[in-house]
Amino acid sequence: MGHTIAGSASGKLHRAAYPFLIPFFAQPCPANAQRVQDNAVTTANDAFGTSVGNQSIGLYSPSSARGFSPADAANIRIEGLYFDQEAGIDPYLFSGTTMRVGIAAQSYVFPSPSGIADLTLRTPASGNGASLVIIRGPLGKSSVEIDTRIRANESLSAGLNLGQVRDFDYLSTPFANRRGISLLMHYQPRPGTEVFPFFGFLSNSEKQFVPGVYADRINPLPVFDVTRLPAQSWTKAEGNQLIAGVIMKAPISESWNIRGGVFRSAANNGRSASDLLLGLRPDGTANHVAVISPDASSASYSGDLRVVRSRSSKSHEGTLTLAARFRDVKRIYGGDAVIDLGPASIYQDANIAEPPSSFSSQNRDGVRQTGVGVDYSEIWEEHGSISVGLQMAAYHRTLESSDKPSTAERIIRTLPTASFTASVSKVALIYGSYTRGLEDSSGAPATAQNRGEPPPATSTSQIDAGIRITMDPHLNLVAGVFKVNKSYFNLDTSSRYTNLGDISSRGVEASATWAGPEGFTAVVGACWLRPEVTRKFSELGGSGAVPVGPIPRVINVNVDYAPSFWRGWGISLQWTSFSSRVATANDDHLLAPFATWNLTARYDFSILKQRYAARLEADNVTNATGLTLSTAFAAFSQPRRNYMLTLTADL
Numbered sequence: 001m002g003h004t005i006a007g008s009a010s011g012k013l014h015r016a017a018y019p020f021l022i023p024f025f026a027q028p029c030p031a032n033a034q035r036v037q038d039n040a041v042t043t044a045n046d047a048f049g050t051s052v053g054n055q056s057i058g059l060y061s062p063s064s065a066r067g068f069s070p071a072d073a074a075n076i077r078i079e080g081l082y083f084d085q086e087a088g089i090d091p092y093l094f095s096g097t098t099m100r101v102g103i104a105a106q107s108y109v110f111p112s113p114s115g116i117a118d119l120t121l122r123t124p125a126s127g128n129g130a131s132l133v134i135i136r137g138p139l140g141k142s143s144v145e146i147d148t149r150i151r152a153n154e155s156l157s158a159g160l161n162l163g164q165v166r167d168f169d170y171l172s173t174p175f176a177n178r179r180g181i182s183l184l185m186h187y188q189p190r191p192g193t194e195v196f197p198f199f200g201f202l203s204n205s206e207k208q209f210v211p212g213v214y215a216d217r218i219n220p221l222p223v224f225d226v227t228r229l230p231a232q233s234w235t236k237a238e239g240n241q242l243i244a245g246v247i248m249k250a251p252i253s254e255s256w257n258i259r260g261g262v263f264r265s266a267a268n269n270g271r272s273a274s275d276l277l278l279g280l281r282p283d284g285t286a287n288h289v290a291v292i293s294p295d296a297s298s299a300s301y302s303g304d305l306r307v308v309r310s311r312s313s314k315s316h317e318g319t320l321t322l323a324a325r326f327r328d329v330k331r332i333y334g335g336d337a338v339i340d341l342g343p344a345s346i347y348q349d350a351n352i353a354e355p356p357s358s359f360s361s362q363n364r365d366g367v368r369q370t371g372v373g374v375d376y377s378e379i380w381e382e383h384g385s386i387s388v389g390l391q392m393a394a395y396h397r398t399l400e401s402s403d404k405p406s407t408a409e410r411i412i413r414t415l416p417t418a419s420f421t422a423s424v425s426k427v428a429l430i431y432g433s434y435t436r437g438l439e440d441s442s443g444a445p446a447t448a449q450n451r452g453e454p455p456p457a458t459s460t461s462q463i464d465a466g467i468r469i470t471m472d473p474h475l476n477l478v479a480g481v482f483k484v485n486k487s488y489f490n491l492d493t494s495s496r497y498t499n500l501g502d503i504s505s506r507g508v509e510a511s512a513t514w515a516g517p518e519g520f521t522a523v524v525g526a527c528w529l530r531p532e533v534t535r536k537f538s539e540l541g542g543s544g545a546v547p548v549g550p551i552p553r554v555i556n557v558n559v560d561y562a563p564s565f566w567r568g569w570g571i572s573l574q575w576t577s578f579s580s581r582v583a584t585a586n587d588d589h590l591l592a593p594f595a596t597w598n599l600t601a602r603y604d605f606s607i608l609k610q611r612y613a614a615r616l617e618a619d620n621v622t623n624a625t626g627l628t629l630s631t632a633f634a635a636f637s638q639p640r641r642n643y644m645l646t647l648t649a650d651l
Helices: 102-107
Strands: 050-052 055-057 076-078 094-100 116-121 129-136 142-151 156-166 175-190 193-207 212-215 236-251 256-269 272-280 285-293 296-312 316-333 337-345 363-380 384-400 407-423 428-439 458-471 475-491 497-515 520-535 553-561 569-578 594-607 610-619 627-629 634-637 642-650
Touching (some): 094 102, 102 407, 102 458, 212 634, 384 428, 475 520
Antiparallel strands (some): 050 094, 094 116, 129 642, 142 156, 236 256, 236 272, 256 296, 363 384, 384 407, 428 458, 497 520, 569 594, 594 610, 627 634
């Protein structure tokens, strides 16, 4: 179903953040299965964003939170540890993602202004066994995954996951194949000491892409279905990605412990060919451009080390954290051949021969960033908490470009953070925080002169406050306000992607979760945004104060019902509503609002003591149409009605 994330943490003290036929002998499935019980709705602690396996719900995702992208800002974490992501999220290596914003971010040392997307490793479960997951849909997509787990002895267990997907990129191309393998280990040589080595590798091959569509920044867009755009047979892409690392935690003494991780992330892309429809006009015509790209690569090492001292009594806990983190990134990109193919229409097929191409010299980009910090927190049971932190970040970036002299940039920033919670009654807790950061921004789009170039990190800030109401055992409410400030990157009047000024995003967010009796769960969230741009330099076609991309109002409702007397049957419903939003750089035109309904039916059962689940999902059942725009004016259509059947077995 849809998309979401976030959660609250609780500990000893009152923490601050927090048509299918079934054989006649099938029986309802017990609740302790490995993959059969994957359920994003019942797993979520709030409505800010949770993904479990191939299910996701909520307001936010790694690519969108409070009007910005945590992934673009380099705010991905692995098990809470700082991680530089150069490759995509590996579905065989990670079991889910949780978005950390608002009160949920207060459980983090050194939170980030644009929000955090925290990845959960698919840690090997206890005991021996395997899970098989077979999926058909959406559209032509099909996949099979084998998730095995082996326990060698009391201190060592391992997990090996294998997967293959056909047509995984179903909205962009009808022909795509992916193969993946991941290996994870859990070693516990003595109580309190744990080591988690892991490795994940994906190989992707795609062909016959639909063209990328970009608005002309001035005129309104016609509604279109991206899967029905005219595609050329010679468009293709292939590549592989790797994510590997090791996480370790161990006690140093009774009050001191250490935790850290070192990670490798790499993406290598072979020669690719794609096409673009630039400046789409209301009549469906656009400028057709082919882009042939040479081999490109992006790779990094990153790490996070924390030394923590804790002291606690029956009703009080104090924690001192000393932290150090780093990343070393190297990228090779550019050199593309860009060929003008003349005018085209989204309503007409036109077979065009692959144009000849020649590459120019490529660009090389390198980033080295280090940070050291200290954070101290005090928590008083049933009263509240306070936390203050200070981080020193040193950033060094070099750029060797084919069209301008090599440049180097050095930035040193002092980044303070502060947060508090206070219990105002037995059920209500207020919270607030202030955070400064040094964050990345999205790379230059395909329409830019400096296409693919990653901009330098810039200073950001965030302030938020709100209230959490917990009415045990069923209801949890969170409501808050926030303001995030960042640098604004877009195309200038010469079509170069650069820093044009500042952007702020003010808003209100709310979450309600209800875990009622007899298997009823509801997760409801809403976000109201008011983004605003202040330009210091002229933008291409831009004069409006409201930026393209952020959606001013999103409502996401998820309901799951699986009472025990249904004997393994369950249903889920998701409704997502998007308001109208700006469609042009001068704010003169809006995209129409739209809403989608997703429905799911499932059945958990057992056969000969093995656990199984069948899940049939229908997305966008009303076949609603609508468009969304990225900040770079790339246009995407709402997927039409589609279905997905998932069969899961825990063996």
